[in-house]
Amino acid sequence: MRNQRMAHRFRLSIGMILVLLAALGSFYLLELMNRADEDIQADLKANEPDYIIEKFSFVRMTKEGKPSYIIAGDKLTHRPIDDSSEIDKPRVRSLSGDTPPMDILANTARVDEANSRVTLNGQVKIDRAAAPNVQALHLATEKLVIFPDEDRMETDQPVKMKLGDSTATANSMRANNATRQMRLEGNGTLMLPPRAQ
């Protein structure tokens, strides 16, 4: 009888241990799962990019399906934490209305606010070719903020502008590409060369 009780107790404890191991194992797996989530959260907090595109080109369409802005660049780094993108060597082409396209270059750019704001930084240059009753436009500044949906742009940095043959300087600029109106502020000088007689 004693041996049977001993054998029974022995089998019982083996079973107990196996169940215990299974329980601990599942705890361990749960722990692993949580940590994985934390890692992703950690990535988010550490602002790790989730995708990087080289030599990219985005085309933004108007409601009628016509291209309105082409944003291209050497490298785009997207960060999920605030859904923003950093662009190296951006090239923006704005095709608005009947004027020739306006090409904008800069060192870097940042797209945020749910892709409704594009901020260009570093040697920003805007060029628009001349056309019948449209004067050629060149503009240089250190920073430019573009709002593609509203088709307007502005800067609070000093601006040097050449429109046709006249040049103007100012401390800030707001331009509405749709209505083709531009406002320069801050004690500038407009230079109108004598017309070549």
Added chain:
Amino acid sequence: EKADSYKPMLIDYGSLDIDDVKQVTILSGGVKLTRGTLAMTAARAYVKQTPEGFKHVTLFGDGKKATFRQKRDGAGDLWVEGDAERIEYDEQAEMVKMFSKASIRRIEGGKQNDEVQGEFISYDSRKEFFSVRNSASGESKPGGGRGTMVIQPSRTEPPATAPATQEKK
């Protein structure tokens, strides 16, 4: 001065609005236009481009007077000065047109030798010739305002002790 016609026009402004569609540039916040020796000041200015590509500038005094000043050719320190509520400057004809309560003064060596006031004065800076009309629109209408011209005597009155001798020239 003749040399002014080959100089660029520089306009200092507080702020500048460009309407690319209407090809009008509006400068406000205190405006100072300089072109060689020509200097004009005003509160606001409109710059339009004529079809031939010349600039046409309209300066508004907005309460204050728009002023204009330019050196005249010829020996000595000859200047002409004027002000009015509105001044129009046409780059092609180099005409300065001054509208409503206009006055023009010719200055020699810092001394004013004559002054004309009228509703409308136009000054041709190439020929240095100015004409006065009595209505702000630029044509003389009967019953319009009267212009006045004050010509300073070129000879100063000798001191009272010597009897004043008047020679007729």
